[in-house]
Amino acid sequence: MIAEALFFSGILFAIGVIGVLTRRNAIIVFMCVELMLNAVNLSFVAFSRMHGVAGQTFVVFVMTVAAAEAAVGLAIIIAVFRHRQTVNLDRLDLLKG
Amino acid sequence: MILQEAAAAGIHPLAGTPADWIWLVLALPLAGAVINGVLALVTEWHPGPFDPDPIHTGEHAIVPAPTLVERAERSTPRLMTVIEGRRRHGRPGPGDHGDHHEHGDEAGSHAPPARHPFLPLVSVVGPGVVIGAFGVAVMAFLAMLRADPEAPFILRYWNWMTAGSLRIEYALQLDQLSMLMTLVVTGVGALIHVFSVGYMRDDGGYARYFAGLNLFVFFMLVLVLAANYPVMFIGWEGVGLCSYLLISFWFTEKANADAGKKAFIVNRIGDAGFLIAMFLIFWNFRSLDFGPVNQAIAALPAGSPMLTAAALFLFLGCVGKSAQIPLYVWLPDAMAGPTPVSALIHAATMVTAGVYLVARSGTLFAAAPAASLTVVVVGALTAVFAASIGLKQWDIKKVLAYSTVSQLGYMFVAVGTGAYVAGIFHLVTHAFFKALLFLGAGAVIHAMHQAYHATGRDDDAQDMRNMGGLRRYLPVTFSTMWAATLAIAGIIPFAGFFSKDEILGATFAQARGSFLSHASWLGIPGSVVLFGAYVLLVIGAFMTAVYMTRMMLYTFHGPNRTGEAERRHLREVPLVMLLPLLVLGVLSVVGGWLNIPPLLGTLGPVGVLDRWLHPVLGAPAAALAAGRVEASHGAELTLVGAAVLVAVAGIALAVVRLRPARLVPKAEAPPESPGIERTLAHAYYVDDAYDAGIVEPALFTSRNVLYRGLDSGIIDKVFVSGIGWILPLTLGRIGSSLQSGRVGNYAWVLVLGALFVLGAFTLR
């Protein structure tokens, strides 16, 4: 089953990447990033099945960090929305060189 | 015994004698140069901002803080400093290339001059170190007389560089030839230093002058005492440097600075030849020390192309340093420097370095007869060419300058013919009488300047048309200069007679059946070349007598043209300047006793110099003279008589045909009549030819091709501006598009990068 789990993990990750590249709504892009993190969690769990419990510990960490990141990221998106009235990534180009 | 073997076998007879201290001869002048140099820096340093080209005027003027010299001048009456003199110039000075700004001043009031702040100290240190060096040289000489060594005494000090088979050391070689040269350089140098104490007394650059002069003596001694070519080259370059520094001593006048530059640049052409010769010598003989090189030359067949090439390139160096055709043009311009400098550097010592080089490399030249013949040809042509120009010069120093070039031609004919001793002999006697002539001219110029200063007039103090009848006012100078004139003309029993006659005799003798005469020069048989050289030299002797007598007539005889008011201020120069003149005068008279030919053996000891220099120069001379037919006693006597007759005829012609009374002062003098007069006065327009043919094209190429075309047009436009134009369009656009500020784009780049890295791992 490990191979199949990894197989799914890879596909989910790729789907996440496609989502990041395709979508312009910042929140949706953020959710795609969460999807990628989930795919990675699946890999970790699969390997933990083989090699011991450290993989699950790491999944705990990943989830924690994902939660923190989601909080801060969404706060940023809110703040940005207040200024630019949009969450369209194409319109958020103040860093344009 | 071959020199090198002797030196290797056991202790040299000179070891443990005062000759061990010969390094003092170098150290003393160097120390003097350093001390005087420091003093010069202290006195002539401008604290604070300094604007040499006052473009800031009025209220924005940058007023330099005064140097020590200028402060001394403010507390005491005006000192004609270099800077002060220049600031007073309302207009550029009159006069030609050979500038007469002897005292750095053109116009203005002439209150009695004050002194350089360190005058007493410099006056002791400057000449003192050279006199000390002379003393050491004398002691070494006496030791050498006692020991009478066959082989050279080589003292090695430090290893300079070792690279593969190349090994160069700082080594001094003391043999008869270098001993003689050392004595001449330090002796005549000391006299000229003493003379300078009086001559340069009122100059603000007093310390700088003696620093340069001491440094020159140091480098010249390095040159003559070197034991290998590279160390000699150090001296060679060093004297060129000091020559530049001293010629442009009054550098605030552009003409003087230009003269210094010209000397150095023309010299450099010769130096390149010297370097190439050194490369060839090393390439063939794997050593650059004189001893091993001379031994190795014996192994090659005479006349081989390698030897000829090396000798010719060495001679190119001599052509530059010793002012032969075509690189003599710097010497007349070098008269822009102070007169004692001209005496020391451009008469007695530096210009003779080329002759010394050929003599030192005698073995090489003897094994390359074609090169020796080239030396003869160039020397003979120069002798006549320069003498002809001297016939029509009005500046007293220019006459002497061309005379020097001509006499150097004589020396080169001598060493070219293989009569190395004759060449060195003439070198020594020429040092005596030419230094005397220059110092005498300096005395004359000094007196003229004093007179002009006193009356406030501003005229050329060096032009003979402003002189005349000075024998009444400068009697001692007058008599010593006549002694020198008779010497240079070759009147028996003065010094120049013996040396010049020996050269003529050697040339004539070599033309008949010697090894050299069997060689050919560009297809012309050697005997023809030598005969031709002999004829040219005789013509040159005639012209020498004429122009020297002309100089004496116009300067000392006839009515005085200096002016009513000035005449009252003309007086003999002080004792400190007269003493060297007297000593050199005595030497010009008795100097010929150094090498009396056997023909005139009744006059005194025969061939002293021959015997003295035999260990060094005997072998190469014999090689070139092998097989010659000696002239009969009667024929020799005839030749000697003819030489004297020619000289007397020249003097007589000058006395009879030239009327000093017909001269007018320079200011009222008519221009030269066209034709031969004007051509000679302008030195065959050689300078103008070089200007038009070499300098102008070089400047044009630099300005238009290299600067406008290559530098501005191509490098600046294409590479600098072009790149500056292309990059924003190409890389700049790419970079800008990457910096869109949009997260989506960044995500793309990120993913692509990750893909790339992953690919590197997976697709191995």
Added chain:
Amino acid sequence: MPLFYSFHFYLFGLIAVASAIAFVTRRSPVAAALWLVITMFALAALYVMLDAHFIGVIQVLVYAGAIMVVFLFVVMLLNLGQPTELADVRSRRGRLAAGAIGVALAAQLLTVLRGRIPVLPPDPVVPANAIAPVAENLFTDNLLAFEITSILLLVAIVGAVVLAKPGRAREDASVVAGGVPGESRRGREAGA
């Protein structure tokens, strides 16, 4: 592998992938979020089937239950529920390119497995207790990381509060965004 097990494994896997694809292709953010929740549930099932019971539970509790809820909060707060921006999804060319990249990425990830498929040891260690091993590992070997994570959470909380606050957040955000005075003033006027 018993059929029951592998059938359900594939089932949940396919649900996960299908809902992920659905999530990525929705226009409405709310719909997308809900599809993501389904994906997470499927993943939780997979975790349980891989004997990571604890992880499966906290996946549902934390990820699906807390993080996705926050996402939905923000979507609702910013009133982005309607699919107003028709241009949300990029041009066809962009989508094709993204698709290609995705395929390439997946292919690469899967080639890692090629020939090196890990085989389960014959007697796989099935932990009797679900939580104890994890807790033991977490609080002994990785204690430092655990502590750091707690600080990280604290920082995140503080940061989120600071960033999202209306008054001070605006000034700080304007500094962060490069200080375009006009924008912030407009923002202040609009948001006040």
